[in-house]
Amino acid sequence: MNANSNSLAVRGFPSDLRAFWAVVRREWTVFVRYPSWIVSLLIWPVIFPMGYILTARALSGVDGSGLATFKTSTGLTEYVGYIAVGTMIWMWQNIVLWAVGYSLRNEQLRGTLESNWLSPTWRFSYLLGSSVPQMVSMLLLLAISGLEYVLLFGVKFNGSLWLTLLVILAAIPSVYGLGFAFASVVITVKEANAFVFLVRGIVMIFCGITYPLMLLPGWMQSVAQWLPQTYVIHAMRSAALSTEGFTGISHDLLMMTVFGIFWLAVGYILFVIMERRARQTGAIGQY
Amino acid sequence: MSEFAVEASQLVKKFPARPGTGDKSEKTEGMPIPRRKPWQLFGKKEPQATFTAVDGVDIQIKRGEIFGLLGPNGAGKSTTIRMLCTLLEPTSGTARVNGFDIVKQANEVRRSLGTVLAGERSIYWKLSGRENLEYFAALYHIPAPVAKKRVEELIERMEIKDRANELVEKYSTGMRQRIAIAKALLARPPILLLDEPTLGLDPQAARNLRELIAQLKSEGHTILLTTHYMEEADQLSDRIGIIDTGKVIALDTPANLKAQIDQQEIIKLEVTGWQEYIGEKLRSISEVKSLMARQQGEADLWEVNLQSNNSRAVLPKIVEHIGQNGTRLVNMNIVKPSLEDVFIQLTGKALRD
Numbered sequence: 208m209n210a211n212s213n214s215l216a217v218r219g220f221p222s223d224l225r226a227f228w229a230v231v232r233r234e235w236t237v238f239v240r241y242p243s244w245i246v247s248l249l250i251w252p253v254i255f256p257m258g259y260i261l262t263a264r265a266l267s268g269v270d271g272s273g274l275a276t277f278k279t280s281t282g283l284t285e286y287v288g289y290i291a292v293g294t295m296i297w298m299w300q301n302i303v304l305w306a307v308g309y310s311l312r313n314e315q316l317r318g319t320l321e322s323n324w325l326s327p328t329w330r331f332s333y334l335l336g337s338s339v340p341q342m343v344s345m346l347l348l349l350a351i352s353g354l355e356y357v358l359l360f361g362v363k364f365n366g367s368l369w370l371t372l373l374v375i376l377a378a379i380p381s382v383y384g385l386g387f388a389f390a391s392v393v394i395t396v397k398e399a400n401a402f403v404f405l406v407r408g409i410v411m412i413f414c415g416i417t418y419p420l421m422l423l424p425g426w427m428q429s430v431a432q433w434l435p436q437t438y439v440i441h442a443m444r445s446a447a448l449s450t451e452g453f454t455g456i457s458h459d460l461l462m463m464t465v466f467g468i469f470w471l472a473v474g475y476i477l478f479v480i481m482e483r484r485a486r487q488t489g490a491i492g493q494y
Numbered sequence: 495m496s497e498f499a500v501e502a503s504q505l506v507k508k509f510p511a512r513p514g515t516g517d518k519s520e521k522t523e524g525m526p527i528p529r530r531k532p533w534q535l536f537g538k539k540e541p542q543a544t545f546t547a548v549d550g551v552d553i554q555i556k557r558g559e560i561f562g563l564l565g566p567n568g569a570g571k572s573t574t575i576r577m578l579c580t581l582l583e584p585t586s587g588t589a590r591v592n593g594f595d596i597v598k599q600a601n602e603v604r605r606s607l608g609t610v611l612a613g614e615r616s617i618y619w620k621l622s623g624r625e626n627l628e629y630f631a632a633l634y635h636i637p638a639p640v641a642k643k644r645v646e647e648l649i650e651r652m653e654i655k656d657r658a659n660e661l662v663e664k665y666s667t668g669m670r671q672r673i674a675i676a677k678a679l680l681a682r683p684p685i686l687l688l689d690e691p692t693l694g695l696d697p698q699a700a701r702n703l704r705e706l707i708a709q710l711k712s713e714g715h716t717i718l719l720t721t722h723y724m725e726e727a728d729q730l731s732d733r734i735g736i737i738d739t740g741k742v743i744a745l746d747t748p749a750n751l752k753a754q755i756d757q758q759e760i761i762k763l764e765v766t767g768w769q770e771y772i773g774e775k776l777r778s779i780s781e782v783k784s785l786m787a788r789q790q791g792e793a794d795l796w797e798v799n800l801q802s803n804n805s806r807a808v809l810p811k812i813v814e815h816i817g818q819n820g821t822r823l824v825n826m827n828i829v830k831p832s833l834e835d836v837f838i839q840l841t842g843k844a845l846r847d
Contacts (some may be wrong), residue, residue, distance in 0.1 A: 216636055325579055489512070
């Protein structure tokens with residue numbers, strides 16, 4: 208047998224696609240073999256908004272007399288749903304920052320990043336591929352959260368399921384683009400805890416996860432306009448809780464698309480820069 | 495097609511040095527921009543000290559040969575391999591693998607190579623052996639039906655058929671290493687880069703692996719093997735490059751390398767109560783060419799190797815010096831020079847220092 212002319216590899220787009228699908232399957236298989244994810248999927252969506260909901264209940268009065276003020280500022284009386292949707296989006300972005308943001312770093316720590324990098328597969332497909340199972344688990348988290356809010360808190364989602372799904376779809380590029388940007392930086396700088404805490408803190412304060420933006424001072428409202436999560440939260444509330452229909456979310460969808468393109472581009476460009484830098488400094492093989 | 499599978503010319507790799515280390519004389523030429531503090535962004539850049547891991551390596555590996563890169567830890571073996579397999583960009587110099595430039599044609603280089611780096615850590619412990627191989631087969635662009643057959647073939651060859659569906663985390667180190675090697679062989683690449691493939695294996699597993707490497711050569715693979723086990727390099731390699739502090743300091747067949755000091759004999763002593771001043775006295779004996787002393791484990795037992803071209807004349811003097819102040823000679827042998835003795839002769843230090 209002559210090893211020089213015997214390669215089994217076949218080039219072409221189908222091969223690249225199959226490599227991408229292999230990354231997706233691998234990530235999913237490894238993910239489900241750590242059973243603790245089921246616990247966090249069921250319990251975290253209930254625990255996290257509970258504090259906000261109880262605070263809101265206390266402030267609205269036992270008889271709910273304070274809700275009139277809430278309705279004036281938000282147009283809604285479903286304050287539990289209002290808080291639940293805001294916290295759900297915050298949780299989504301937070302988990303993406305940790306899970307997608309640290310996906311390549313975790314490979315680096317396991318020692319498998321180098322063996323993936325040694326293959327002729329397009330390197331960005333490792334990041335894209337490992338995000339797909341994360342996306343599926345997040346859709347599952349959003350669905351379970353919604354169900355739990357209905358069953359445990361009696362939330363009434365009066366909006367449209369299809370518009371809600373449309374908002375989720377439109378939110379994916381900006382939410383994951385930010386995750387890709389983090390993942391790329393983390394390959395070289397090794398840790399980004401401080402940045403994750405900063406970003407999720409900004410989202411928490413500026414994007415109105417539990418209160419309407421009109422409560423914020425003017426300059427904070429201006430900052431909020433530059434954060435895609437502001438539009439995701441607003442659109443999600445309109446789609447899931449109100450009966451405004453498509454007109455209520457059309458502007459948000461446009462802004463989400465613009466931010467989505469921007470953040471995906473930033474994520475990809477940072478990946479290319481950081482990958483090159485890692486090859487120069489040897490960071491890929493460093494734990 | 496070039497007769498060489500791997501050609502490296504004046505390959506250099508420098509890394510930014512940590513504060514207080516590195517070559518102060520070597521500055522930033524060709525280096526990535528160092529990380530700077532935010533308040534330093536607009537100021538004048540300070541030249542950064544660098545550490546040279548590989549310093550002008552020239553090697554040419556013929557097709558079908560096993561080339562051993564032998565050197566102690568930190569000598570530059572792994573950095574050289576990482577540049578050849580495109581994980582690292584050289585600071586300067588060029589290299590071609592299977593005729594492809596490692597920087598400009600990196601993807602073609604990756605298609606030509608099967609690489610084993612970091613051994614058991616290079617595969618997924620939460621996947622089975624079979625799942626690992628199927629996954630990497632897809633990454634190496636092997637069509638699904640071909641991949642299925644190839645994976646079965648390698649599972650048979652690596653003798654892991656009975657446990658192929660178990661998670662890798664339940665495997666022994668030797669089994670994990672076999673999966674890592676099977677992974678490198680998946681696409682039948684013409685060239686294999688094996689970085690310390692027997693590191694951490696028990697003697698039997700290491701012996702099996704060495705047999706496998708010899709078989710792979712007989713199948714036509716070109717193999718670049720790094721190791722700091724001289725016996726392994728001696729046994730497997732057609733040619734050996736000895737590398738130290740980033741430089742190839744000798745390159746020849748094992749026989750020719752040993753012939754360099756063939757006129758000499760190696761006197762191996764085992765001594766208790768060793769004192770450094772005795773070493774100085776022994777070095778001052780005119781017939782002693784070199785001396786290397788190292789402690790054996792934690793006990794007060796030292797192995798002392800001396801090179802001499804006249805052991806008969808030197809032995810009485812050695813015995814006289816050693817039997818002083820509580821130092822005691824426990825054992826003594828006169829042996830033929832090994833590759834490690836060549837290394838000691840060239841560098842003045844042992845391979846495992």
